Amino acid sequence: MSAPDQATVDAPPKRSSTTTSALLEKYAKQKERIKTKSGPPGGFDPTPLPNAPPGYTVKFTFYRAFDLPIADLHLHSSDPFIHATLLHAAPTRHKEDPVLTRRTRTLRRTTEPEWREEWIVANVPSSGFVLKCRLYDEDWPDHDDRLGNVTVKVPYVDEKWEGFGPEGKIFEVKKRSGSHRAYLVHGIRSVFCRNVALTPRLQLGIEVLGKSDPPHAQVYTVGPTHWVKHYSPMIGWVTGVKVNKDADNDATSSIQSKSRRAKKFDFQANEIQLSGPVPPKLYHRYVEFRPMIGRMFSSKGVRGRILNAVLHKQHHRIYNFDSSTEYGYFEPCSEEAALQFLKMVHFDEGGRIFTYVITLDGLMRFTETGKEFGIDLLSKHTLHSDVATYIACSGEFFIRRLSHPRQSHHRHHSHVSSGESSSTQPPTPPTHPPNENIDGGPPKSPPPPKPQLYQLVIDNDSGTYRPDKSVLPDLQKFLERNFSGMEIKVMHCDDDELKKMKKTQLEIKKKEGPRVKMVLNRSPSNSSFSSDDESRLGDLTNIGDDDDNDEGGLGLRSKKERAFDLVQEPQRWREVMGFPKKKVEGKGKGKGKGNEDVNGLDGAEDEGGEKVGGEIMEDGDTKPTGDAKENDQADKVNGDAKEVYDSKEVSDNSGTSAVENNGNGNGNSDTAGPGVGSKA
Numbered sequence: 001m002s003a004p005d006q007a008t009v010d011a012p013p014k015r016s017s018t019t020t021s022a023l024l025e026k027y028a029k030q031k032e033r034i035k036t037k038s039g040p041p042g043g044f045d046p047t048p049l050p051n052a053p054p055g056y057t058v059k060f061t062f063y064r065a066f067d068l069p070i071a072d073l074h075l076h077s078s079d080p081f082i083h084a085t086l087l088h089a090a091p092t093r094h095k096e097d098p099v100l101t102r103r104t105r106t107l108r109r110t111t112e113p114e115w116r117e118e119w120i121v122a123n124v125p126s127s128g129f130v131l132k133c134r135l136y137d138e139d140w141p142d143h144d145d146r147l148g149n150v151t152v153k154v155p156y157v158d159e160k161w162e163g164f165g166p167e168g169k170i171f172e173v174k175k176r177s178g179s180h181r182a183y184l185v186h187g188i189r190s191v192f193c194r195n196v197a198l199t200p201r202l203q204l205g206i207e208v209l210g211k212s213d214p215p216h217a218q219v220y221t222v223g224p225t226h227w228v229k230h231y232s233p234m235i236g237w238v239t240g241v242k243v244n245k246d247a248d249n250d251a252t253s254s255i256q257s258k259s260r261r262a263k264k265f266d267f268q269a270n271e272i273q274l275s276g277p278v279p280p281k282l283y284h285r286y287v288e289f290r291p292m293i294g295r296m297f298s299s300k301g302v303r304g305r306i307l308n309a310v311l312h313k314q315h316h317r318i319y320n321f322d323s324s325t326e327y328g329y330f331e332p333c334s335e336e337a338a339l340q341f342l343k344m345v346h347f348d349e350g351g352r353i354f355t356y357v358i359t360l361d362g363l364m365r366f367t368e369t370g371k372e373f374g375i376d377l378l379s380k381h382t383l384h385s386d387v388a389t390y391i392a393c394s395g396e397f398f399i400r401r402l403s404h405p406r407q408s409h410h411r412h413h414s415h416v417s418s419g420e421s422s423s424t425q426p427p428t429p430p431t432h433p434p435n436e437n438i439d440g441g442p443p444k445s446p447p448p449p450k451p452q453l454y455q456l457v458i459d460n461d462s463g464t465y466r467p468d469k470s471v472l473p474d475l476q477k478f479l480e481r482n483f484s485g486m487e488i489k490v491m492h493c494d495d496d497e498l499k500k501m502k503k504t505q506l507e508i509k510k511k512e513g514p515r516v517k518m519v520l521n522r523s524p525s526n527s528s529f530s531s532d533d534e535s536r537l538g539d540l541t542n543i544g545d546d547d548d549n550d551e552g553g554l555g556l557r558s559k560k561e562r563a564f565d566l567v568q569e570p571q572r573w574r575e576v577m578g579f580p581k582k583k584v585e586g587k588g589k590g591k592g593k594g595n596e597d598v599n600g601l602d603g604a605e606d607e608g609g610e611k612v613g614g615e616i617m618e619d620g621d622t623k624p625t626g627d628a629k630e631n632d633q634a635d636k637v638n639g640d641a642k643e644v645y646d647s648k649e650v651s652d653n654s655g656t657s658a659v660e661n662n663g664n665g666n667g668n669s670d671t672a673g674p675g676v677g678s679k680a
Helices: 006-010 018-036 180-192 233-239 247-251 291-298 302-318 335-344 381-385 469-482 496-512 537-541 559-568 570-577
Strands: 056-066 080-088 100-103 114-124 129-137 145-154 169-172 201-211 220-223 226-232 242-244 263-265 267-273 326-329 353-358 363-369 393-402 454-459 487-491 588-593 621-623 640-643 648-651 657-666
Touching: 056 080, 056 129, 080 114, 100 220, 129 201, 145 169, 145 201, 226 302, 226 335, 267 335, 291 302, 302 381, 353 381, 353 496, 363 381, 381 393, 393 496, 454 469, 454 496, 469 487
Parallel strands: 454 487, 588 657
Antiparallel strands: 056 114, 056 201, 080 100, 080 129, 114 220, 129 145, 169 201, 226 267, 226 326, 242 263, 267 363, 353 363, 353 393, 393 454, 588 621, 640 657, 648 657
């Protein structure tokens, strides 16, 4: 056997294009499959609840903790709270369904906290559960310090299980996951203080209350129903939002009070736990109208992980727990619940509009929002849901004050916008807004604290989850059960009447509401998704595509994202760093078919880093118009191009050249300039 030629040995191996071609073909097929669907995947999910045997209602009680370490050295104490997670073997509709969690209130400056908080959960399976309790020291805005874990495993549950007795059971806290700094100080402290134990302890109570009502496959929080108000003074100052310093004054303070001391700048994020179960039909998945959205929610890929982390951080920034956070409880499914909700939305004062999300466990999160706010991050459903794959419902709502309560036989027959004739709808009394002359409330006097005098108008206006119109009656019944006495009006987001009502709200806000400072925030690190039908989620997938466009491109990128892009594509360093690109000018007409999108003159970027431009035709053809460089021959990319007219090279002032010709062809790639499949 003859020895190989030395030139053959030294030559680099030829790169096989099989893998690259297969990936491009797979990507093209997936993109075409999404286009041909009647709608993007996501939205309403009709998957029924799985069959499951009857479960049990279990009450968990978080009593107290002993000998916790000192996490705040400057205060010689801690601000402890418990974050509990309940794991069980009950079947779920999808593996992405969130687990049940509960956070206790934070107790300030103590190493011997005594919470005595309850958590009642229905349909816990007979196969038992695992309760994980993580103890933290609240340290906003820094990272909360872990103080240890307690894991309780119960192998079975039935009506005869004795539980932990009336006073509960004491468990030792595992220090391994706790803060090393805190436990170093705690060890030194236990040496000099005989009454301080080295190992902290946690007292828990678990009790079975009996069998749960159906649906048995739905594990949910029964109670206690509670509310939490989070405050962000900086965001309140930026947006110009003012609230009463004392929450009890929401129902009694004068609207026209000129005292500056009665108000404060504060942005308020709200959480209110509604009594379950949430109707099974209220089940919606995020809408994946672009592949990037799926990667972001699943935290896949470099950019998907970045955006997922950014949104989680924004959620915790808005729903932050600190010394200003307020907690409270109310009687479930009562007028007290409705009154508490009205206090949190400030009744009908100021023409406010709110964005809301209801989780699968019945936790309702909402903030004041609207297009008049310049900060994008305050109006997005993904932020409220904490990037949850599945939620119950989302949209917008606002409050209107009735001139007088409805008749008693009409009160429980609220209107659902579903195409019914107006003659069958119960008559609505005059409301504020639009009627500004209704006595007994804003803007002339304090709001009356009677739920019967208010109407909650709520819709499904969410571009991220797009709740289906068919679930609106279920949403109405769920809210009517929780907010007793208050009238509920559920409307579809495309209803013309609803659009007029929202317009009226905005007009009232200009007259009665606080002035709003306009702040432009274009970075995706501080923005998420629109509450309109067309979500701004799509803008995130165009980051870097329209670099020369003032409406997008590099102007939307953070420094961290620019750095990741530079690592991924070093050859695009000029574009990533923001330097102007060399442009070519020319005119061309062409026609062809392709599997990639074509967006505008400077359109989307293909896999090879080339720029394409053109106009999308309804039949899938593309009519490209754009710029190209002369390539000394007829251009072609994965296809043939037939030159109709001779090319003409024209030099510009910058030394670059342009080609003007007409052609048509058929290829599998984006097109730019004179013909389909041309490569600049």
